[in-house]
Amino acid sequence: MNTQIDYGQSTVEKDQLINLYTKMLKPRLIEEKMLVLLRQGKISKWFSGIGQEAIAVGVTSALTKEEYILPMHRNLGVFTTREIPLYRLFTQWQGKMSGFTKGRDRSFHFGTQEFNIVGMISHLGPQLGVADGIALANRLKDNNQVCAVFTGEGGTSEGDFHEALNVASVWSLPVLFCIENNGYGLSTPTAEQYNCEHIADRGLGYGMESHIIDGNNIVEVFTKVSELAQSVRENPRPILLEFKTFRMRGHEEASGTKYVPKELMDTWAKKDPVNNFENYLLSIGSIDEAFIAETKKVIKGEIDAHLKMAYDEEAIVPDLKTELQDVYAQYQPEIIVPSQNKKKIRLIDAISEGLEQSMDKHDDLIIMGQDIAEYGGVFKITDGFVKKFGNQRVRNTPICESAIVSAAYGLSVNGMKAVMEMQFADFVSSGFNPIVNLLAKSHYRWNQIADVVVRMPCGAGVGAGPFHSQTNEAWFTKTPGLKVVYPAFPQDAKGLLAAAINDPNPVLFFEHKALYRSVYQEVSEEYFTIELGKANVLQEGNNVTIIAYGASVHWALETLEKNPNIHADLIDLRSLQPLDTDTIYNSVKKTGKVIIVQEDSLFGGIASDLSATITENCFEQLDAPVKRVGSLETPIPFQAALEKQYLAKNIFEEELIKLHQF
Missing domain, CATH: 3.40.50.920 (Rossmann fold)
Known part of the structure; x- marks a missing residue:
């Protein structure tokens, strides 16, 4: 049979070829069912990945189950290839308890540690930085694992794209940045998104290896990504992958595709990844019509059975106590009483001591910020830390607040702790999005802790002017899911910082610059904590x-x-x-x-x-x-x-x- 895709002389084993076919067929059949249900009014919204299955399936098949993937809303094949039970996906889409977000978020806005998937956020770009953090943890653990993160060509227009790729390159992080170039960002064509021939061309500017892959060719996707993933495991580095494909349906179904020229739709319809691969396997005798019919029957039976399970599950009954309790991860703090062995020090010294002693206590604690390593930070709070802890744990960052907040979250996802220093609290505006839309909502959305402290040098009284003197705590007390701490004395600063680092919830820790060197107090020398939330x-x-x-x-x-x-x-x-x-x-x-x-x-x-x-x-x-x-x-x-x-x-x-x- 003729195909519009050249599969070449495949070196992939027959069983694997068949496996890849069935893995692509499953999300296709689920999608076709969802479109029927959408027309029947049984689901409210759908973001279709029809025509792009080869990318999600091929990339996921090339990774081990232990390796994290950060998909988008057209990557149903990631979830099915990771073998998430279908009823859990269906109940997620129906907002029921067997889903992953207790009805609090929809469609693919969820993650699951059980399957090593970190779901998307609608702001797109920050998840690229999250991948940086996950990959950094992999490097620090020396576990030879790679991380893959998806976005579309539209997402590459965001500043977070630049920040994340730059950080990954500077730090040699084992990340596969998978860009699904599918022609349109909602209705905006690629010509209005970027002005270079290929997105992969940008890799050169980051000193990063890049590749262009036919996103509709499952064999090419699987073999190339498998090869690159193994290479990255052995030689950690980021790689930019541009998958050329096309979005055959609307951004979401209500959007339609009237803005797409018919000739373009017809051309790409002939390159359908499922139909072409099916014809290819028939042509080389790997499968026959009976196999196709039986496979479809089994998958459709599974879909129908799991849909029934989802429909049969009772709707969520709102419980006010549960809703309020889940905003923060429940945590019973260990209160370590301050010793009577004290010395008179400044507020800045107390913060430095609290941070240093927390680094001693937590081997998995990483601190990041601009100029904090050899230079010791602009306020010298981390002076000498590199000599004691090394520059793997005390990390200078590029000037990119958003990516580093996101990376701090990625460290937490991968089981580590993070403290990020905003050089000045004013600069947090450049990292505002991931703080209020990622850190703050993480536990409530999918039960994932955000074990991150953001240090915030703030305040007037030092003649620093409008860009370096704000005390902007009210930006964050409004946001459920964040904790905000603001000490006035050295003893409190040391104990509260230690407690904030112990707390698995995200904490904004404000440090008044005018108090750094003007306020002295007798401070307990040994490690201790002070309970958060106590005046x-x-x-x-x-x-x-x-x-x-x-x-x-x-x-x-x-x-x-x-x-x-x-x-x-x-x-x-x-x-x-x-x-x-x-x-x-x-x-x-x-x-x-x-x-x-x-x-x-x-x-x-x-x-x-x-x-x-x-x-x-x-x-x-x-x-x-x-x-x-x-x-x-x-x-x-x-x-x-x-x-x-x-x-x-x-x-x-x-x-x-x-x-x-x-």
Whole structure:
């Protein structure tokens, strides 16, 4: 029989050829069934991979089951080739409990450690960085494993594509970057996505090996990827693979394909990977019509049986307790009491000690950031770490916050811990997407911990100007799934950092730059932890409750020292998420007055939510309106007098006295 694809003189064994055929046939038949169900209104949405099965099946077949794959929504063949029971896929698509996300995410937005698959996120690009982290863990474990990650040609337009490939190349990470060039990103053709002849051409710019593969030729995909995967296992490095293929249906079914010229559709229809390979196997006598009929009968029977199992399963009954509990990984912290053996050190020294002792405690802890290795970081917190721990565990990174946050997550997926230093908290905006859409949602979506701490040097008072002085904690306390810690004293900083690293949940750890070298305290020398989510009452009094955190705690202490007639409960929150509401409520109910001071500008900040929370829960005990004090509604200026005018410190004393006299 004639085929439109040249399979050449295949060296693949007959049994393997037949195996590849049946593996391609299975997702094709599932898809055909799903399209029927979609027309019947029994499923709500479908992203078709018809015409692209050879890529998913070929790549997955070339890897071992222990090697991670990060697929996209057209890679059903990854899931079926990994032999996930079909009823689990069907219940996932129906939002039932036997799926992988407890009904919380749809279609292919899920992962499973059981099958070493990390599902896609809709933002596309960050999953390339996740592959970097998984591959880095493979290198550090020296397990000779490769990792494969998929994206489409549209995803290569994102900055995360550049960041991930650059990091992988600089670090020689064993990643296969699989680009399915299928002609269109939704309706945008490739000519409007990139201006080079082949995406593979970009490999040269990264110093990276690249290959173009006929994505509709299952034999070429399987043999070439098998060869390259084995080579990468032996000689770790990234490889860029461009699979030339075509998307035969809409971006999703509702989109249609009216924007695609009919001639183009007809041309690619003749190159169908399943039909061509079937004809090829018939032509060389490896299979016959009876085998095809029987194989289809078996697969369709399996589909129907597993669909029945999925339909028969009861719908999820919402349970409020379960939903709230699953936002964070449940974790019982080991509280290691501080020793009495102390020395007087600065906040910056305490953070350095906490990080160093955590590196001693956790052999699988990796720290990453710009200039943190030999240079010791711009604040010298990791000075000397390379000499002690080596540059495999203390890693300088390129300037690419998004890829490194994603890589930190990949380390966690592959069983390691990560601490990432944002050089300045302001720069987190370049890594915002993976923090709020990947780290924060990971456990809730598919029960995967994100064992990552992001260190955030922040704050004004050092004349650093608008790009280096923000205290942007409120960006993250709004996001369920993140923990936010903000110490004001060296002892707290050391113990809370150790606890944050122990916690399997993602933690944003804020460190005020102006306090680094100005605040001293007697700090326990040995390793210890302080429980996250517990505020500290620094002073007690009956007149008013002062709630503060970070630098504002020190403003409050100075103000109280100048006004000895004001007897206040001074609460240092320490943790902003989770929040110690019990300590807050008990104090407010005692004093009847409360003032909240923050360094951030007022509107939309922590003080606003605290004020609302206190009003809702302690209204009957209040003797005055809750007072909020924040900095000016402007960016943070550089010049000293302007910066001083900006800060809430200037008005706090006046507002406290007014409230005291109310």
